[in-house]
Amino acid sequence: MNSSPGPVIVLFLMFGGSSGDSVTQTEGQIILSEAASLTVNCSYESTRYPALFWYVQYPGEGPQLLLKAVKANDEGSNKGFEAKYLKETTSFHLKKASVQVSDSAVYYCA
Template sequence: MIQIFSLLGRTHGDSVTQMEGQVTISEGALLTINCTYSATRYPTLFWYVQYPGEGPQLLLKAVKANDKVINKGFEATYNKEATSFHLEKASIQASDSAVYYCALGDTVAETAGGAEHKL
């Protein structure tokens, strides 16, 4: 059983939003964590992962529209039209239990905002 919790993030009018509430996911199931953003410019988008007892680590980074990025079985596509950067993994495992953060960065102002999910 994997539980997901969410928080909202905002910086200088830009924000990212992940699905709210608690979600239970069975091992081996498809994982999808929705992330939408609101930004005045086209931001760089990130997913970070924080495993128990460790600091946050960069999982995925997309710098332009339609970028599809893949790492460790996780993938996300920068969808400019839908202003989304949803995280997916085809078969979630117990070892994937962690806190997942969706974040955006304004490459001009070098600011960042984020939201988190705890798996």
């Protein structure tokens, strides 16, 4: 009997900062087919150029650091995910070309 893999469920939450700094990211649950591409938007508001982070929390585990950028134009990659700190657009969008079932998790931009 052939069975195709189920959908990839990727969950997102918004995580805000303090002292007037904040980040805004894609909210809510996103369901994708396996091998689909993923972009999770993350934009920031700050009076300076903050360090930016993506955390991932897999089911039954605590949050763990996925990517970080400490200055403009920093690029990071890990587990097929990529993000670039763009000062001009105040963004640090998370991307993956081909998601897998094992990517089902909650992702936090901070």
